[in-house]
Amino acid sequence: MKYYIIAGEASGDLHGSNLMKALLREDLNAEFRFWGGDLMQQVSGVLVKHYKDLAFMGFLEVIMNLRTITKNLTFCKQDIEAYHPDVIIFIDYPGFNLRIAKWAKQNHFNTQYYISPQIWAWKENRINAIKRDIDNMYVILPFEKTFYEDKHNYPVTFVGHPLIDAISDRVQIDEYEFRAQHELNEKPIIALLPGSRKQEIRKMLSIMLSVVKDFSDYQFVIAGAPSQDYSFYEPFIDNTHVHFVSNKTYDLLSVSTAALVTSGTATLETALFKVPQVVCYKGSWLSYQIGKRLVKHIKYISLVNLIMDKEVVTELIQSEFNTKRLKQELTNILDGYERAKFFLDYYDLEKKLGGKGASTKTAQLIYNSVN
Numbered sequence: 001m002k003y004y005i006i007a008g009e010a011s012g013d014l015h016g017s018n019l020m021k022a023l024l025r026e027d028l029n030a031e032f033r034f035w036g037g038d039l040m041q042q043v044s045g046v047l048v049k050h051y052k053d054l055a056f057m058g059f060l061e062v063i064m065n066l067r068t069i070t071k072n073l074t075f076c077k078q079d080i081e082a083y084h085p086d087v088i089i090f091i092d093y094p095g096f097n098l099r100i101a102k103w104a105k106q107n108h109f110n111t112q113y114y115i116s117p118q119i120w121a122w123k124e125n126r127i128n129a130i131k132r133d134i135d136n137m138y139v140i141l142p143f144e145k146t147f148y149e150d151k152h153n154y155p156v157t158f159v160g161h162p163l164i165d166a167i168s169d170r171v172q173i174d175e176y177e178f179r180a181q182h183e184l185n186e187k188p189i190i191a192l193l194p195g196s197r198k199q200e201i202r203k204m205l206s207i208m209l210s211v212v213k214d215f216s217d218y219q220f221v222i223a224g225a226p227s228q229d230y231s232f233y234e235p236f237i238d239n240t241h242v243h244f245v246s247n248k249t250y251d252l253l254s255v256s257t258a259a260l261v262t263s264g265t266a267t268l269e270t271a272l273f274k275v276p277q278v279v280c281y282k283g284s285w286l287s288y289q290i291g292k293r294l295v296k297h298i299k300y301i302s303l304v305n306l307i308m309d310k311e312v313v314t315e316l317i318q319s320e321f322n323t324k325r326l327k328q329e330l331t332n333i334l335d336g337y338e339r340a341k342f343f344l345d346y347y348d349l350e351k352k353l354g355g356k357g358a359s360t361k362t363a364q365l366i367y368n369s370v371n
Helices: 010-026 038-043 058-064 066-083 094-106 124-133 142-152 162-168 175-181 198-214 230-236 249-254 265-272 285-294 303-308 323-333 336-352 358-370
Strands: 002-007 031-036 046-050 087-091 111-114 136-139 189-193 219-224 242-246 258-262 277-281 314-317
Touching (some): 002 010, 010 031, 010 162, 031 038, 046 066, 087 358, 111 358, 136 358, 142 303, 162 358, 189 198, 189 249, 198 230, 219 230, 230 242, 249 265, 258 265, 265 303, 265 336, 277 323, 303 336, 314 323, 323 336
Parallel strands (some): 002 031, 002 087, 087 111, 111 136, 189 258, 277 314
C-alpha cells in the first residue's frame, strides 16, 4: 500500500520513523511519501518537506509566516493528489494536519491520526473537526481515552506511548567511552535540554547557564538539537564547566545525574531515563498572555505531572524561571532523599504509559483498517 505521512516536528520524526518500520513488517509492499525528518528518511520512501522548514513557534511567529504556511498547505494537497495514497497518516502537528484532514476527507481519502492533538489542554472545539474528518484516532496518553470517549463520545484506541519503545530499543552505550569521546571529565553531569527551535533555545539557555557558577562540582552538558548546527550553540559555550553534545540526547540522559528541561516531550523522555529534572518554560510576554487565556482546565504544563495528576517535577514558568529559583530547585533535586522520591514516581509513571509495542499496535490497526 501507499502511505502518505505528515509529521511537522522532531518528536513526530522519531515516532513516524518507528511507525514506518512497524508498517514495513506488516506490509511488505509498503511505499512511503512523507513530511518529516532525517529519521524517517533513513527508513524508506521520499521526504517531501523537512520539519526544520515547518516549525513556527508562538502566535507572533505563526502570523509572520502565514504566507509560507498557506503555500505549504496548497502544495501538500497537490502532492497528495498526485501521489494518491491508500491512506494518510497524521502525526500530531494539528494546526497544519487538521486543515489537510478536512480537505482529505472531502476528497475521500482514508485518514488515520497517530498521537492526538492536545485538545484536552486548549482548542477543545477541534473535537468537531476530528469527529468529522478522522477515520481512526490512536492516542498515547492514558487520560486521552477517557477524555475522548467519556466527554465527547468519540471512540479512540490507546496504544501506549512510543517513547517506551524508542528508549528501550536504543543501543546501550559505555559511559567511559561516551565521556572520552565528548571530552567530559569524571564529574557528575547535569544535562541541559533547551528545546529544538532557535527562538526557544536562546530564551532557555541563557537562564539555564546562569546557575553554572554555583555548581562547580558538576559539569553542564548542552543537548544539541539535530535541527541546529554547532555554530548556533557556540556563543553559549564559554565556560570550562559547560560542554556540548549534538544529537545524542538519549545517550546524554543515560549518564546524567540531573537535568534542566524545556517543557515538551523532553520532560517525559527525561523521566523515562529516571533522571530527576526541573521543567522550565519562558515564552514572549504576548504569546504567554494569549496562551494562558486559551489553555483551560489543566493544572500543569509538563507531561510528567499531567499523566501522574500531581506535581512530580517542579515547573518554573515565565517569571518563576529565573536564576534564584533555578538554583534552589536544582539544589533540591540533587538531594538524596528527593532523588529517591523521583525514582518511585517515575516507575509509577512508566506503568501508566503501558508496555512496549505502541508502534507495532498502531501499524497493525492502520493496516487492518484499510484492508
